Amino acid sequence: MGQSVLGKCLRLSRPYWGLLALALFLSAIASALSGSVAWLVKPVLDDIFIAKNYIYLKLLPLALITLYFLRGLTTFFQAYLMRMAALRLSNDLREKMYDKLLKIPVSEVGRETTGRIVSRVINDTTTVEPILADVFKTLTLEGLTIITLVSVAVSRRWDLALLSFTVFPAVAFGARQMSKKARKTRHRAQQEIANLTHRVNESLLGMREIKIYRQESSLLQKFRQELWAYYRFLLKVTKYREGSKLIVDLLTGVGGALVLTYGGFLIVRGTITPGDFFSILTAILMTFTPVRKISRAYTGIHDAAAALERIEEVLSYPEEKGGPRKASAPEKDLCLARVSFKYPHTSEWVLKDVELEIPAGKVTAIVGPSGAGKTTLVSLIPRFYDPTLGKVLLDGIDLKEFDLASLRGLIGLVSQDIILFNATVYENIAFGKPEASREEVIQAARLAYAHEFIEKLPRGYDTILGEKGFSLSGGQKQRLAIARAILKNPPILILDEATSHLDAVSEQKVQQALEGLMQGRTTIVIAHRLSTVKNADLLVVMDHGKIVAQGRHEEIIKRCPLYRELYHSFSRSGKVIPLKKRRV
């Protein structure tokens, strides 16, 4: 397990192998220098203290200073380089995951709640990061240090050295058991932190709902429970981690006692000099710190393994796939051929055997009660979803054959839930056409009847909109989204209740702008307001996922009772009524 994680990390960090190799080389020097410290103990004791040799007295302190200085320097640089590689690796992973998120199909996003995905991109990569910086460093540097120290000890007196090293297998075993337990608990803790992230996110997004339904105390209660669970898991992890240190400490004592007894016996018998003895003792005592570090690193590997697994899961999400064909502006109809659809992981058919020809360059209006499947139907056109059965054809060619970017390049969309990005008003509009000039952007805003309110914002077009555009009203957001679509100037235009949030006066003006925009474009309008719909070239009435009538207003009003009902209730009230409200 440990090895495979290391292997994976090494493979992922291929671009930084140069850095790692340099760091490794420095590690080797640093550990050799550590070994020399133990080596020097013998001449210090035997030649200075016992033989009273003055030359050594002058040389050795200098050697010591040089040694420690060099060791410090090499350790510093190797740590710095390792960290550099580790940070770059985790940034690479973040970038890869983010890139992946931008490519996964809309249909996959429901599978994971957003909070969890966010946690994977940010937290899990943070957990993987130390694996190169600390774990790999520890394994190489401390591993090499142990090897040199052992060599020094063995070369001084092999049987005494071996005796004291017999405790190592026991240390390794104990640490391994503990780290296994720690890993499991750590995994649970990571899940718990993902839940916490999710809850905080959700609470910010749903602030209004929480306040109006007075959920504060019950949410706090849940949050507290999750915090406690997290606390307990982490405390357990600490127990296992510190427990493994305890084992190492205990065995250190035993090892020391063994060496002292046998070594003392050898000195008394005159087999070895006190210098030999203390040199070995220093080497052994110096090994315990690296051993402890390695055993801790082992736990670190398991933390990282869990995180890496979750990262890989994100990286293995399927990506959207388009075909090879470049899409061009439609000349004939946009055709839904016997399309049925259900959302992934659900059982209910949301569209049932829909047969529809959307005429090129004309306006098609879709009406129907809330939940009829209107939004679902139009989301098949940019291939946010693909039909479960049947096909969508553009100029007689299955949408799946088109290159996604070129297909989507043809489509302008003003959706029901408008998302504004955390950027300036200007950038939010220019989203529709990044290469547009300032004049074009302002012109689009004027056409969408947005220029006036934008001018009044604190910094005009340079005002930064908060997350999801908190600072704008529903109607203002809609006008920005319309400006975005106008700027893109697409041959296919989808308006999903694009003017539902506007007051009657603004709506009329935006409507005029939109009518200008619809000229000569394949336009699909979903409207709850029938004024828009009456003049459409083709009117489609949907109910429960089926098309119940299609044609012109004058025909349908005679044939379709549902439409008649909708229409009459609209006329009776004398003002525009969203159908959605009627049904509730």
Ligand SMILES: Nc1ncnc2c1ncn2[C@@H]1O[C@H](COP(=O)(O)OP(=O)(O)OP(=O)(O)O)[C@@H](O)[C@H]1O
């Ligand atoms: N992402 C989704 N996953 C699962 N079911 C969904 C999803 N989106 C919509 N549905 C379901 O599909 C059905 C049709 O929804 P759709 O949004 O297409 O209706 P609509 O006609 O646009 O309604 P409205 O007028 O309220 O916008 C509804 O029953 C809804 O619950």
Ligand SMILES: [Mg+2]
């Ligand atoms: Mg809808």
